Amino acid sequence: MPAKTPLLTTIDLHKVYGSGDTAVHALRGVNLTLFEGEFVAVMGASGSGKSTFMSLLGALDRPSRGECWLLGIDIARLTRDQRALFRRHYLGFVFQSFNLLSRMTALENVELPLIYRGESRRVRREKAAMTLDLVGLGDRLGHTPAQLSGGQQQRVAIARALVTEPDLILADEPTGNLDSARSAEVMELLVKLQHHRKLSIVMVTHERDMAAYTHRVIWFSDGVVERDGPAAEVLK
Amino acid sequence: MNPATTFVMAAQAILRHKLRAALTALGVVIGVASVIGMVHIGQSAKESVRSQISSLGDNLLMVRPGAGPRGPGGARANAAPFELEDSAAIAAQVDGLTVAPVVNHGALVVWGNVNWPTAVTGTTVEFFEVRQWKLERGRLFEEQEVRSAAPVCVLGATVYNKLFGGGRESIGDTIRVGNVSCQVIGVLTSKQSSMGSDPDDVVVMPLRTVQRRLSGSTDVGMLYLTAPSHQPTASVKKQIEEILRERRRIKPGDDDDFSVMSMDEIAQRVEGTTDTMTALLGSIAAVSLLVGGIGIMNIMLVSVTERTREIGIRMAIGARGREVLTQFLMESIILSTLGGIIGIGLGLGGFAIAADSLGMPFVLIPEIVVFAFFFSAVVGVVFGYVPARKAARLDPMEALRHE
Ligand SMILES: Nc1ncnc2c1ncn2[C@@H]1O[C@H](COP(=O)(O)OP(=O)(O)OP(=O)(O)O)[C@@H](O)[C@H]1O
Numbered sequence: 001m002p003a004k005t006p007l008l009t010t011i012d013l014h015k016v017y018g019s020g021d022t023a024v025h026a027l028r029g030v031n032l033t034l035f036e037g038e039f040v041a042v043m044g045a046s047g048s049g050k051s052t053f054m055s056l057l058g059a060l061d062r063p064s065r066g067e068c069w070l071l072g073i074d075i076a077r078l079t080r081d082q083r084a085l086f087r088r089h090y091l092g093f094v095f096q097s098f099n100l101l102s103r104m105t106a107l108e109n110v111e112l113p114l115i116y117r118g119e120s121r122r123v124r125r126e127k128a129a130m131t132l133d134l135v136g137l138g139d140r141l142g143h144t145p146a147q148l149s150g151g152q153q154q155r156v157a158i159a160r161a162l163v164t165e166p167d168l169i170l171a172d173e174p175t176g177n178l179d180s181a182r183s184a185e186v187m188e189l190l191v192k193l194q195h196h197r198k199l200s201i202v203m204v205t206h207e208r209d210m211a212a213y214t215h216r217v218i219w220f221s222d223g224v225v226e227r228d229g230p231a232a233e234v235l236k
Numbered sequence: 237m238n239p240a241t242t243f244v245m246a247a248q249a250i251l252r253h254k255l256r257a258a259l260t261a262l263g264v265v266i267g268v269a270s271v272i273g274m275v276h277i278g279q280s281a282k283e284s285v286r287s288q289i290s291s292l293g294d295n296l297l298m299v300r301p302g303a304g305p306r307g308p309g310g311a312r313a314n315a316a317p318f319e320l321e322d323s324a325a326i327a328a329q330v331d332g333l334t335v336a337p338v339v340n341h342g343a344l345v346v347w348g349n350v351n352w353p354t355a356v357t358g359t360t361v362e363f364f365e366v367r368q369w370k371l372e373r374g375r376l377f378e379e380q381e382v383r384s385a386a387p388v389c390v391l392g393a394t395v396y397n398k399l400f401g402g403g404r405e406s407i408g409d410t411i412r413v414g415n416v417s418c419q420v421i422g423v424l425t426s427k428q429s430s431m432g433s434d435p436d437d438v439v440v441m442p443l444r445t446v447q448r449r450l451s452g453s454t455d456v457g458m459l460y461l462t463a464p465s466h467q468p469t470a471s472v473k474k475q476i477e478e479i480l481r482e483r484r485r486i487k488p489g490d491d492d493d494f495s496v497m498s499m500d501e502i503a504q505r506v507e508g509t510t511d512t513m514t515a516l517l518g519s520i521a522a523v524s525l526l527v528g529g530i531g532i533m534n535i536m537l538v539s540v541t542e543r544t545r546e547i548g549i550r551m552a553i554g555a556r557g558r559e560v561l562t563q564f565l566m567e568s569i570i571l572s573t574l575g576g577i578i579g580i581g582l583g584l585g586g587f588a589i590a591a592d593s594l595g596m597p598f599v600l601i602p603e604i605v606v607f608a609f610f611f612s613a614v615v616g617v618v619f620g621y622v623p624a625r626k627a628a629r630l631d632p633m634e635a636l637r638h639e
């Protein structure tokens with residue numbers, strides 16, 4: 001591997017939901033560095049704080065304490081609007097439940113992030129069609145999510161995350177709703193894209209099979225990182 | 237994101253939910269249609285009254301027993317009617333004045349086996365000149381016939397058509413008016429109709445004939461006068477008032493028990509009434525527009541809840557609060573403005589039908605149309621704001637988790 005450039009550094013990241021008696025301490029001091037071009041799996045028991053961690057990396061939420069440096073910016077200190085702009089320009093999301101807009105075609109769904117980036121209609125069409133082609137759905141542009149299989153829907157969602165060429169893609173259990181054959185297809189697609197485009201991907205998964213596709217596994221336990229290392233090692 | 241893109245995005249969102257969009261806009265459609273319809277009908281009524289009154293002539297005066305429009309309501313009922321001598325005295329004392337005493341009496345007219353209930357006007361020869369009623373055929377009655385209470389009559393166009401079916405010659409035929417046999421001597425030209433009441437539905441007979449044979453009293457109901465055009469109506473009016481006060485023995489300081497009205501005053505009074513009606517109907521309609529606005533807010537609020545997940549997705553992708561706000565606001569503005577445009581169409585259509593069936597002029601008021609258009613857009617902004625703000629303030633994480 002070539003020399004590693006840090007992409008993201010978290011310093012003593014804490015997240016507490018609620019307050020008083022009902023407070024839930026979801027993250028209890030996470031210190032991590034991720035590098036450019038890394039494909040990382042986040043694993044751990046249910047409730048260990050994986051999704052919470054992702055929402056902080058994704059600038060969807062603010063930590064209760066700590067810093068989260070991404071592309072030279074501490075996103076913990078951004079305002080609501082600044083976080084929205086940060087997501088718009090640097091991040092891409094893939095969700096377990098696909099989260100496509102059901103009344104829009106695949107093409108329109110993939111165009112959506114480009115609209116917020118102020119791209120012209122022509123550029124949007126071109127890029128969205130190209131990206132859908134890249135995920136193998138070049139012949140399904142006009143289909144709505146209801147007319148697509150789960151695996152195809154998730155590939156549309158991947159195209160949507162990819163179309164803005166983000167610096168980091170965050171995927172929370174992208175194969176969670178798919179059967180094993182479909183899951184393998186999606187993982188192979190992610191690996192291929194990651195490799196060809198030097199993408200940085202952080203993916204939450206419960207399945208060792210899926211984690212095995214990645215370079216590095218970070219194991220969460222009760223709000224802290226318990227293990228962190230090359231996939232082959234951690235999964236042993 | 238530029239406004240054009242926001243517009244396109246909002247328009248697409250509307251097209252994806254056509255039924256919901258239609259229901260959202262419905263309230264505004266009804267509201268705007270009723271405002272447009274009501275205000276136009278009111279204005280048109282005013283217009284037709286105005287043209288009708290001005291067609292009577294500017295120098296026409298009407299004298300009625302009872303206090304004027306501003307007097308106490310009960311006065312008219314108690315006031316004594318006029319007599320023929322009042323009319324003669326005014327004619328004699330005011331220079332250049334033409335006076336027509338009138339008594340009105342409802343009666344059934346019969347010819348062969350045809351009946352028609354109508355209004356009989358008993359008057360003098362001057363009447364036709366004062367009211368500017370023209371003869372179509374035959375002749376008017378004469379001085380001598382008024383004096384001798386001759387059983388002759390001049391038919392309004394409607395009465396003539398009803399009795400003789402239009403085509404038949406009628407001059408010289410004898411018809412029955414109430415229980416008086418009466419010879420038809422003339423037919424009047426048709427006059428411009430006015431708001432449902434038909435000025436041609438009338439039979440004109442000599443005053444004495446009506447008094448003796450139909451009403452059975454020497455009372456005179458009212459006087460029509462034309463002031464000479466070189467004299468201001470106000471001064472003529474004053475002279476008439478003095479003469480009548482003296483004749484009716486009203487003590488100085490007491491109120492008149494009769495009223496002299498010029499066409500100006502009548503016009504003002506009627507316009508005042510139609511203005512009040514227009515304002516009343518207009519405000520009822522405005523309330524329905526308000527209800528329409530609340531309807532928009534209601535459905536938009538439901539729609540925001542329904543679309544919480546969509547909002548979450550848009551925010552995750554990078555939409556800021558303000559972009560979500562403008563999208564929803566734009567949707568509500570488009571819906572209410574479209575509702576406004578459809579409402580304007582329906583309102584004008586309804587007004588055209590109403591104007592046609594009531595015989596009123598179709599007068600378009602561009603100001604109110606433009607106003608309704610912008611007002612409906614404003615309704616969209618005002619009532620769309622709360623739901624749009626609710627959408628904009630959603631937390632992206634919570635919105636994404638929403639089922
Ligand atoms: N919005 C919230 N409000 C309160 N508590 C929350 C909230 N989100 C998460 N939690 C709590 O924080 C803890 C960590 O949750 P998180 O969703 O990060 O777990 P996870 O590792 O993603 O679990 P899973 O594998 O089941 O998805 C849990 O105890 C959860 O109940």
Ligand SMILES: [Mg+2]
Pocket residue numbers: 050051052
């Ligand atoms: Mg989770």
